[in-house]
Amino acid sequence: MKFLASIAALSLLAVAPAFAQGQDFSKVEEVVTNLGHNMYAxxxxxxxxxxxxxSDAVIVVDTQFAPVYDKLKAAITGLSPLPVKFVINTHYHGDHTGGNEAFAKAGATLVAYETLPDRMLHPFPGPGGPGVPAPAGALPTRLYSGGSTTVTIPGVTADLVHPAPAHTNTDTIVLFKAANVISTGDIVGSAAYPNIDVASGGGIDGMIAGADYVIAHADAGTKIVPGHGPVTDKAGVIAYRAMLATARDRIAKAKAAGQTEDQVAADTSLLADLDAKWKAPGNAPPRFPRLVYESVK
Ligand SMILES: [Zn+2]
Structure with a gap:
């Protein structure tokens, strides 16, 4: 029972960012980064x-929160007046799928890994209430199973790869090989410790494996669009991967020595050197060590 209770508590933490409580969407500005080869973040x-x-359409990866759809759509239209033909979701979280329904209504086909619609339909309880199932129109309809699929429009080929469960069990990494761009979703973060949705099948070992996949498919010129934070590169992902591995090793050692999750979370010296770079302001009490602890084998 204690185990179940702790998983339930964890799931609240894991999905909390998707609700972005208190965020004033009217103040949001969409900022474009040119990646070259007619690609943008x-x-x-x-x-x-x-x-x-x-040459006759646009592919979009991830759709932010629903209330900023009009701003996001305006930013995309500013880059090209062509229709958005495909929207690819890197995973099911609401801060990556919020604009899905509006893009679909405007004519886009929503593409995702096969496990994703069920997660959107059966979300975990959020802070202060039950999870709200996504509307039917927000659910991806073009699903793939197995390891990979390809989405093409004239002039663009997107290779979709489903890694072992990493951030969730719905993850997709998107490789645009001709443009040398990789969209990682929340498997990679460039500015802060990542969220790991352990309740949805994610785990630290999958995160490390996912980062390894990105590193193996990048070269010095690859532009890497992380789930959150500025556009990064192969060296940035190598540094991120080292952080994940260091945290994993230290927390696994503490867990094997009999320390509880609360003890690990309270030990501010354990990851102090990593915290200096990766602990986002206000990210307290630290969730990241708890998520590593819960998922470390
Ligand atoms: Zn996420």
Whole structure:
């Protein structure tokens, strides 16, 4: 029972960012980063969006929070007047899928890994109430199973890869090989400790494996769009991967020595050197060590 209770508590923490409580969406500005080769990163509210412009249509990866759809759509239209033909979701969280329904209504086909719609339909309870199932129109309809699939429009090929469960069990990494761009979703973060949705099948070992996959498919010129934080590169992901591995090793050692999750979370010296770079302001009490502790084998 204690185990179940702790998993339930963890799931609240794991999905909390998707609710972005108190965020004033009217103040949000969509900021565009040119990635070259008719590709762009668009940062607004929620996870980063990637835009690939082909010769007669556009592919979009992730749709931020629902209330900023009009701003996100305006930013994309500013890059190209062509229709958005495909929207790819890197995972099911609401800060990456909020604009899905509006994009679908405007004619886009929503693409995701096969496990994703069920997670959107059966979300975990949020802070202060039950989870709200996504509307039917927000659910991806073009699903893939197995390890990978390809989405193409004239001029753009997107390779979708489902790694072993990492951030969730709905993850997709998107590789635009011709443009040398990779969209990682929340498997990679460039500015802060990542969230790991342990209740949805995510775990620290999968996060490390996912980062390894990105590193193995990048070169010095690859532009990497993380789930959150500025556009990064292979060296940035190598540093991030080292942080994950260091945290994993220290917390696994503490857990094996019999320390409880609360003890590990309260030990501010354990990750002090990593905290200096990766602990976001206000990110307290620290969730990251708890998520590593819960998922470490
Ligand atoms: Zn997420």
């Amino acid at each position: 668009v940062t607004g509210a929620g996870g980063n969006t990637t835009v690939a412009v082909g």
